[in-house]
Amino acid sequence: MTEIFAGSFTQQEPIPDDAIEAALAVLRHGRLHRYNIVPGELGETALLEQDFAAQMGAKYCLAVSSGGYAMATALRAVGVQPGDPVLTNAFTLAPVPGSIASVGAKPVFVGVTEDLTIDLDDLEGKLEQARVLMLSHMRGHLCDMDRLMELCDAVGVTVIEDCAHTMGAAWRGQLSGRQGAIGCYSCQTYKHVNSGEGGLLITDDEELAAKATMLSGSYMLYERHLAAPGPEVFDRIKYTTPNVSGRMDNLRAAILRPQLRDLNRQVERWNERYGRIEKGLRDTPGLTIVERPNAETYVGSSIQFLLLDWSSEGIAEVIGRCAARGVELKWFGGAEPTGFTSRYDSWRYAESTRMPDSDRVLAGIMDMRVPLTFSLDDCSLIARIIRDEVTRIHNQATS
């Protein structure tokens, strides 16, 4: 009997009841704008910032309208100017080079290794080209953060972290987003907390925090923030920092706060599912598991494996046959960008030079979401289906 998976790869869990209650309270009083508060009220957005700063052990936190907006704000805050080169990953998603392009700067792409992390040797060779690195922890894979920070610190390159897939992850016990000057998170539906759209930015640097707050559209109401620096810091930058509105609102903040309190439990649930799938895929002929380093605490909200050096026809056949059995695999090696997948040469507004080693890896990356609506049995079934089809096509190709 041919097994088929009937679940959905894009169905998230419902918003938890306590978050719904908090959202209803905001809807009932009607004060959705973050600065629309009554005497004695702090506001859900300011409280969210306070909560997240404490959770991450950061001095400052700013909530904004999206993850991409948080990244663009970080770039502006560190002083990136139009025309400036900004280093970033070749393997990432479109909003990352997009955030660089949005401030008129130029992405300089750095290669990807078979571990699916930024190629630190390639980075080392390119560091002198820029003064900022927008580091994307793409699909939750953390590079050797000790070596990366050493390389960047040695030449004074500022690191901004894109933690869209690493909220709740850690390197050697230090939470992801705490190594660089600024950490950026997304609260979009497909990330680790869900408010539809939304973003968070954390930093320990008072001036970056003040600039980011002004940039986000605080007008002169920054004293209503609970995780921002004092007014004396704003006095230094308030006349020279433009307002580029992109605030978070109280409705979304209300939905997020209970979800953040539950993050660790959700991470455990993701990792149980990830572990099931990984176990089921191990020792499949022709398939390479992406091994996770011991220093990395990851969040298995998606899983990747490699079909290295396969023909495009072979990969297309695996994708087609898995899809026919209900398993949605995404391929980063396709010539045309589809859905969420695209590669550095699809972003034609940015110049790039070919990176043959990275191209080989990109051509073999298979990517799959792991929503929490999957049961552990679903995960075992999905792994059996992939294993079955990869083995079949691999054996055909090598017989």
Ligand SMILES: *Cc1c(COP(=O)(O)O)cnc(C)c1O
């Ligand atoms: C989702 C995502 C972003 C941006 O988040 P939005 O909230 O959608 O703007 C940035 N980087 C990566 C890798 C992402 O997946």
